[in-house]
Amino acid sequence: MDWNSPTTKLLTLLNISAAKSLKRKFISQPDSPSPKLNKRRVLDRVSPNFAGDANANADIAELEVDEAGQDVDLGDEASGLSDTGERANIRAPPLLLDQSAIDSVDKRLWLISNLSFPTIGSVAVSKVEGSHSSEKMKAGSSQILQRLRAPFVERQSSLPSDLRLLQDEILSVLSSHRDLYHTHSSQATIPVIRDSISLHILDHVSKKRRRVLKNNERLSHAVKAGVPAPEDVQDQGFTRPSILVLLPFRSSAFRWLESIINHTPPPSFQIENMARFRKEFGLPEGVVDKFASPEAEAYPRDHVETFRGNADDNFRVGLKLTRKSVRLFTEFYGSDIIIASPLGLRLSIEKEQNFDFLSSIDIVIADQVDSLTMQNWEHTQFVFSHLNHLPKESHDTDFSRIKHWYLDGHAAYLRQTVLLSAYETPEIRSLFNQSLKNVEGKVRTFRHWAPVQVPEGLDQNFIQFDCSSAKDELDKRFSHFTDRLLPPALKSAVQSANTIIIVPSSLDFIRIQNYFRKQQLSFAVLSEYSTNEDVSRARQAFFSGKKSFLIITERFHFYRRYKIRGIRNLIFYAPPDHAAFYTEFLTYPFLDDGVEPSDVTCRVLYSRYDWFRVERIAGTKGAKQLIKNSDL
Template sequence: MDPEDANTPTTRLLTLLNVSALKSRKRPTEDPLPREKLNKRKALAFTAHPLQPEPEPSEFQNGAVSQLGGDPDAAEQEIDGHKGDQNDIAGEPIPPPHDQHFGPNPEILTEHSRTAVDQKQWKSHREKIGKLNAVASLLFDLSLQKTRVKKSTVLERLLNPFEARQAKQLAEHARIQDDLLSVLSAHLDVYHTCVSLEHHQCIREVITLHALDHVTKKRRRVLKNNDRISYAKSTSSDPPEDVQDQGFTRPSVLFLLPLRSSALAWLNALTTHTPSPSFQIENHTRFLGEYGLPPDALDKLATAPPGTYPPDHVEMFKGNVDDNFRLGIKMTRKSVKLFSDFYNCDLILASPLGLRMSIEKQKSSDFLSSIEILVIDQMNALTMQNWEHFVLSHLNKMPKESHDADFSRIKPWYLDGFSSYLRQSILLSPFEMSETRSLYNTSLKNVAGKIRVEKSWPALHVPEGIDHTFLTFDCLSPREEADKRFSYFTTQLLPKVLKSAVQSANTVVFIPSSFDFIRVHNYFRRMSGISFTVLSEYSSNQDIARARQAFFSGKQAFLLISERFHFYRRYKIRGIRNILFYGPPTHPQFFSEFLTYPFLDEGVDPSDVTCRVACCRYDWFKLERMLGSRGVKEVLNE
């Protein structure tokens, strides 16, 4: 063998398979030759019946029963088994939707479906899903009605307490949860672009219910097969072969979150589904100490009088705002074990930065090789962080090491490298951005399909009488957008402002992109005769105080502000009379906020304030949130 070939992923995988087979004295599971089943149990026939409710659990045929819990050797276990569907014409049991998608042989995973996904042959249309306005993208069917399932597919011991809590909350929240759960249970990818502050908590609860249901069903299957194997050994009978129930590693659910306070909110939502008196949350005190605020700390945002800070800012930054964290959670029937090792946990809560540092430290991302459900929350906040920290390229890759995996029990589509075609991704954001739409279009490959929840945006309310103008420039390619915008600003917009004695003073330049901010800052530094100061996310408290005072007093005519600075600090700037938006802000409320800041000073008339916004066709999402879904078409003439 060529020494270079020995290091290829395929060669390493085949070596691991052969070593595992020798250890267990079994042939590798990918044996191409058909073999007759040695066990007397019939293999499940995986046919597509997405509306079929999950069969009720029953005792095993051989009398050996188990209970769901944590590890296969744990004492705390729960009965797992499935009755055959008596209405099935073929006489074979119909698997529940979960097994149809994540079972060892899902019918939707074919060479044709994988090719269709790779070539982006989606068939898209708009569809109403209860209260949700969605754009459905499917491969072979233009109706979601055949893929949506009822929430009764959720395990009864999880569903009943959930429905009891639903009865006590607002009817609107319950409808949103039911509509979303019907799509999640069909294992479609979901891109929710209008998660409001009022609905965020109820959406978290329904997603954690779905994640916990997934982990529970997966562990049930593993424990059931453990009992079947043990029974075969105890009776000296032929061992079962239809036991492919695992991935390369144990973690199957990943939550990507921006801040530790977000992790605290998601864990609280997760534990609402485990309310039994005997239930324990291990290491909970340590978790509260590391992910909450110290007991003697005062949260200025949470304790401030209403109206002091914008509601979205309070919701985002109250509590612990550290963006470097990673937490493994192991689920058992009677406990949630926090701070579990990544290779011994079921769920991972982490920030992109925390995962990236963990991958760099371990020099391996094998713990992400078997993620089956991915949840990314508050994507608007993640885009304000370093987008390069995103670790999606590390998901569902072939592991570098075996990690004591039993390859005879790994699902075939993991061994074939097709797990990314079955991973369910759930993206949540209060609004849509070009980065997140690109992620939705290019990185989601679920052959079951995907939907995008959208809304019709109303126009923002701004103070009347202000002269605000949207100035468009031509741009034919997104690759040219940055250069075209800079050229328009420096040759068209800024020179006209400098010619006016009124508009060349008390002027704020708001710059959404950090890269553009550095470029414009350098341009101002090279120009002579312009006094300016800056506020960026890297400004210290002393720098901020000096810049605000210099601008308010008129010592500095221009103030350059980055959107990241305003996102994290949210200062009210006084002394503004003229506003130049280098580009529309990503967060629409920032536009209306800056138009109200001039009136912090006494005696300011709306006619004294001017506003100019430079924009192009690639600012559609941003302009839609500012001008409304109808107004954006008029500005861009489309």
Template sequence: GSNDEANVISDNEVDSDNDEVDSDNDEANVISDDDNGSNDDDVDEEEEEVNESEEEDEEEDYGNNEVDNEDNIEDPFVSHLKYDLSLELLNSISNKVYDKQQAQWTTLGQLIIQIPKVEKDAQNSTKTLLGQNEIYATPHALPSVKEIDVEKCFVKSQLHNNIDRALFKHCQLDAFTPLQTELFSVINSYQDLFYPERTFNNAEQIRFVYCLHAVNHSLKTRLKVIHHNARLTDRFDIPDEFRDQGLVRPKVLIVAPFKDSALRIVRMITSILLSDASKANVINKKRFYDEFTGDDGCLPRKNPHPTDFEKTFVGNTEDTFKVGLSITKKSLKLYADFYSSDIIIASPLGLRMIIGAEGEKNREYDFLASIELVILDQTELFLMQNWDHVLHVMDHLHLQPKQTHGTDFARVRSWAVNGWTKYYRQTLVFSSLLLPPITALFSKKCSNYEGKVQVLNPKLTGTISRIVVKLPQVFHRIYCTSPLEAVEERFNTFVTKILPQYKPEIMNHTLIYVPSYFDYIRIRNYMKREDMSFVQICEYSKDNLIARARDLFFHAEKHFLLYSERFHFFRRIRVRGIRHIVFYEPPQFPHFYSEMINFMQEANQYRHEDGGSADNISVSVLYTKYDLAALSAIVTTPRASAMLLNDNPVQMFTTGE
């Protein structure tokens, strides 16, 4: 199937890294990339530096009576992790019984808030055990907007002086924006968040907020362990109050699509964590910059790509990477072994290659057992890379470790021993698009007992307004009762009702636009069986075949061009000679809808008597009720909702002057 092909392609794309991957066989190598032969001495020295630094931190921290008391129950970090779940709350989360509410915030707009539903008396219940009252975890109430006051928000004191400088350096801001304030208000309450309105303009603001949260969480975790280590040096017993760890050390997983994304994250973390980034003790910094910087590729100047393409594919766009970060108060180590890391930054493919598949020998996923914070940024790009990799990673979080990895079980939090870590994990999802697979992941794979918040605003401007060509666009509704039925009904409608209308003699130059690769393969096989006149272009097509397909289509030597959305995403070519487009499904990227239609301008047409008249142009779109989000982005939410309520299955829009 397409997954095998996708994996083959992915492997080919990372041939240059095969030496590194091949050497990743034993456990340490698989997850550290730190054994460089010639650099062994340097690495040893660096390890000593970190250990000394941690010891200094221990002494200094333990001697300091800091303002930010690590056991202050008002600190959301403390209250989120301190208590076990009651049976009632556990049942509510397991069965996804939520109290659903809406809120309207000034900047984020409409919030859909889901808090696990527990009866009041059960939620506040205590139980008597050996004469002691046990307090249970309680979900936070509805989030409220709080100004980012670093002390009141319980940001670790050593970060206070770094934040303003880092904010100006990376975001060119003198103060937090209303967007950052509202995002942090949700994030710092430890509730899950899905924010589908990421743009090129707010990307750095968002990145700064989640990096601050990730550093703050990691530092609190680390320093609590170090404080407890110091207090336990003269004790033989370990009371329950010293349970401060998970089954393994890594606590934060940040998933990003490209090395350039990881580079920006590491730069930001460095600035937030360390007071002077230029003099800071960042171990393996040169190696990291050598591997994660890079040119922007050879973007053509003659026919430049659209601006959004150039902004997406900026810097090093390699999609196979993984790096562990070990943090202390005064240093940051890059390329730390995963089991010595606090934060892991990786791409879906980078993680997939470590995790492996069932039956493979050198699989490794214990490092994901105690993740307490997952951040998915630029999530819509994962759909274009390989969404299965993301689901595979999510399915391998919090599994029972195969080895102990030196864990002191007397220090492991009781809820982690119970296998409840997934109910304490906070997940932050940032995307530029609201799409069903991302919504499904947020709904099905996130079970935080604190609840979840989704930003869901109506689309009041559709990309249809960007179309400059005057032509009718006909939207065909397909009736179905389930997503599975939608797949079959869409195909049946396409082959029985739509395709027969496109006769070569009257509807030449027809492009069939297909978002899903599975659908693409199915249509291709059907057209081959029916011996139709067509050429095809998808993300796996070779350059010479792409050029030939474009030429045959432009000169009307082939009737249909079967065209995949993923190809358009990665290549963004200008297709010439289109007179008719059938959108098998609304594009996932809504601006591709107007972009493809605008290719139909007369300047791009084949000037020949068989080319068709300027008036003979059309667009057809197939949609179901499950395409509401994509449809809304094209025609606006009010129009899309009205289309789904209308009894007439065919709706027409006309654009252009």
């Protein structure tokens, strides 16, 4: 017997659940239960059964209100979800989910076609054979609950027409349940895209919760009438959380919560534990945000928007939505939405040795993925590798209420994932290709890049090294740098001083640093781990000429964005991910007086595997000329 198969694991869970159920029945079986206890027992039987929920009694109270026909705040869909609404947001099983579709996804046999949206731009649509047509993405926000859609449309009226259209196009893609990989979000579009996605996930949770309560009511009425319970009540996963939002910083979580709250109906709606959230996710008491002061003018706008507020990257918080409130800091197994950083979530999983709360995630939102790549990317990969597995424990789950694709171990093939990034990297594309298995299909945006602007007259020398295998790329880059690029510079009186080496990868940075130390070269280093004292000392030594070389990581520049003076020669060990960094470094020599473009040298080492980076710097057309003998 294969003990790791989904069937074996599920049978084990069922046996554990049955054993627990018999044990409870043996302990508490009154001969003649009172009417009050009997009523409570019935309510417990038909409750959502979300284990670990400290507020379970609130759900029971809400159910009693529903049964009394009072305080039903369900908008124009109060009579129940239509088939269309259920398929759109409760995820009735699509006809597409069969073994052939699953095999096609596992083998990455996607049928790819191109579409164009007025504001999103060009997109590549990946779908499995027999899937729904692309016309489905024209549905827009028509399937959003009226009580959520009406305030959203009213707020839209204050936006420029292009941003309104962008929101509608984002919602049209999301309503098709395809995965979305948006590869060029900007500072102007991030808030409106976040608003659309917040509406989508809140609509999903609201419809899912209403479906559970409606089925609770049906089961309760069946018990009271003494008739068999309805069989079509599969409305849950193994655990309650259905939405996961991955973010790089606490300030990002603050903005996402604000966006979610904006869709809740005022003024009766309550936000519980908001004071605690402001304290833990805002700036510590007495700390002044330099990016909210005139000092911020010295930094680029994208840096200010990224790091304003609390930039801590270790956090996690659960949100539970009820009819009249959003409860913050709920225990994961009692939450509808989990907002966390990859680091915070990984530490929690490794501490508790349990990740069952990720077993029934329907929608994953990963925002600012470009910032996540500047952190430890392994944390993000870790989280995605732990999604939608069969749980190790039953968590008091009512298995008669679980949707069959969870029981079959196919939840990953119906999970919708949204990736938002300012630019594309090989790491993000790999995640998109390998970890996103939605049989509904995938949508990836792309664009044609124009060359970046650099000081006029400055000579840029792009140096390509041959590499036929991605596995050999790191070693061949290092060999080309140490054998061909660096020796001429060391022999030159001009290029052997005032030279800065920008290294995107931390591993390459350590390797180069060790090489310079072994060769007894004069150098200083700046990395994301450098203290303020280290930074000040290295910058001064380089500017004064005491150190000939300054080796700097791209992550250092991402976090600090310091202007470096004293540069006359630039070597990019690889093109930077962020194209703006390239232009910034090329302007730094001109911070010093009397520097002419002819005084500055710039060399960029690259291979065919640097396509994304080269394209953003040289432009799409220029990159095709630079990447020779490539099929990219």
